[in-house]
Amino acid sequence: MDITRFETGPRMSQAVVHNGTVYLAGQVGNAGDDVATQTSQALASVDRLLEQAGTDKTRILNATIWLADMADFPKMNAVWDKWAPQGNTPARATGEAKLATPEYLVEVIVIAAL
Template sequence: MSQITRHDRNHRRSRAVVHGNTLYIGGQIGTDLDGDITTQTRQALEQVDRLLAASGSERKKVLSVTLWLKSMDDFAAMNAVWDAWIDTDEPPARCCGQVEMANPRILFEITAVAAI
């Protein structure tokens, strides 16, 4: 059986879980909840970068992402940040939807699965 490693965990969640050669990244949000969609998206992607690096992975190894927006009115602005961040030669499978966030100040959240 492959070892399971949990990163930055508490009684409720782990920020990331490694099983075999796969990294599962839990929901990441921006740190400035007063920031606009551009700021929050950029900050959440920085969190993903840190978790990828800590597990020995990188953007081009991202396999799948789910992007959540509080409002689809922010879709174009979020995509501008996303397009600058993602490895366009090795893009992941992706879906994006609108959801009611746990905190109304959260505008963007991302989950990801990556190879290590």
């Protein structure tokens, strides 16, 4: 089986396709922006990477969202709910975690079908 990698760097690839499945690295927005803006930016990156891989958000199977503070859950959800394809919403989990830097407030990880 072939493996195709997108935006590959020395540490990781932003997307990997294998056996009809697309795996995205965690997507974040601009450090220091508010959680709604970071969520919008992260979801725009998801859209861009899925397009590069040859699929789109209607094919997302699973999403994992990490928030630096669960108090931001409603603000993140407001952005997610406008973005998520109604009728094609994925399985999703959201939790709280320390992210790579304190200025990151949200990280979005998805797995999608081609």
